[in-house]
Amino acid sequence: MVRARLWSRPMSQSGARAASDGESNAAGEAVDFGFRRVSVDDKGRLVRAVFDSVAPRYDLMNDLMSAGLHRHWKNALVDWLNPRPGMRLLDIGGGTGDIAHRCLARGAQPIVCDVNARMLNVGRDRDLDGGALSSISWVNGDAENLPFADSSMDACATAFCLRNVTGLARALREARRVLKPGGRFLCLEFSRVVIPILDRLYDSYSFRAVPLLGRWVADDEEAYLYLAESIRRFPAQEDFAAMIAEAGLGQVKHRNLSGGIAALHSAWRV
Numbered sequence: 001m002v003r004a005r006l007w008s009r010p011m012s013q014s015g016a017r018a019a020s021d022g023e024s025n026a027a028g029e030a031v032d033f034g035f036r037r038v039s040v041d042d043k044g045r046l047v048r049a050v051f052d053s054v055a056p057r058y059d060l061m062n063d064l065m066s067a068g069l070h071r072h073w074k075n076a077l078v079d080w081l082n083p084r085p086g087m088r089l090l091d092i093g094g095g096t097g098d099i100a101h102r103c104l105a106r107g108a109q110p111i112v113c114d115v116n117a118r119m120l121n122v123g124r125d126r127d128l129d130g131g132a133l134s135s136i137s138w139v140n141g142d143a144e145n146l147p148f149a150d151s152s153m154d155a156c157a158t159a160f161c162l163r164n165v166t167g168l169a170r171a172l173r174e175a176r177r178v179l180k181p182g183g184r185f186l187c188l189e190f191s192r193v194v195i196p197i198l199d200r201l202y203d204s205y206s207f208r209a210v211p212l213l214g215r216w217v218a219d220d221e222e223a224y225l226y227l228a229e230s231i232r233r234f235p236a237q238e239d240f241a242a243m244i245a246e247a248g249l250g251q252v253k254h255r256n257l258s259g260g261i262a263a264l265h266s267a268w269r270v
Ligand SMILES: C[S@@+](CC[C@H](N)C(=O)[O-])C[C@H]1O[C@@H](n2cnc3c(N)ncnc32)[C@H](O)[C@@H]1O
Pocket: 047, 051, 092, 093, 094, 095, 096, 097, 098, 099, 113, 114, 115, 116, 119, 141, 142, 143, 144, 158, 159, 160, 161, 162, 164, 165, 166
């Protein structure tokens, strides 16, 4: 559990700063971990601790927190990606494999890559509960240093991972590097609510109700407070689109989901 924390409450919950860009994450430099500033090394350790702690209850919490909406958002990602049979697809920060399973069902060959072995184990166990291990590959690896060859993937998909990485620009460049020319990048992330009133309701839901749910269901309130804070630190739709373009991907487009609570970004390696 993420108990050892020197938490400082923010002046403003919505005063977002762009996530660290990964260009200058020298050791010892401070980066965001939710609303805290921590060293680069500590961020990796703290993020791993969050997902170590939440892994056993991660899938249940997703359903409870989003009232099942995350399933609709993930379906929207896969619909937009439109995987074709045989497509080699990398699910970056794929956790327990929700995106990979949906793509497998459409004939793709998914590889889940995640820095956290406990999340991968929960996904593999879920596979076994289904009676047989699926043909999904489960790989322990970092989005900022993907253990795959250049131009080896037809598509890279990522859901709710990138706001946790230390160097966002570096992770985007890695996704581009492993994509074949003509390959597709799709990202699902929490984003900025664009509907007045909904933004305030959403703020109080995510900063009050979600951490309480985290305490009751996953026995870790702080991990879920971090999740709410990390959402506010992630770049807004247009800023993130600009970062994707800066990483060298082309034809960047985005779509809001549920009034901007989440957003899908699509791009191509041209
Ligand atoms: C919120 S979960 C999302 C899991 C899954 N994609 C989903 O949508 O259900 C974030 C995942 O990103 C992973 N993650 C965080 N930082 C990462 C990194 N630098 N490289 C790879 N995975 C990372 C975490 O271990 C966790 O499994």
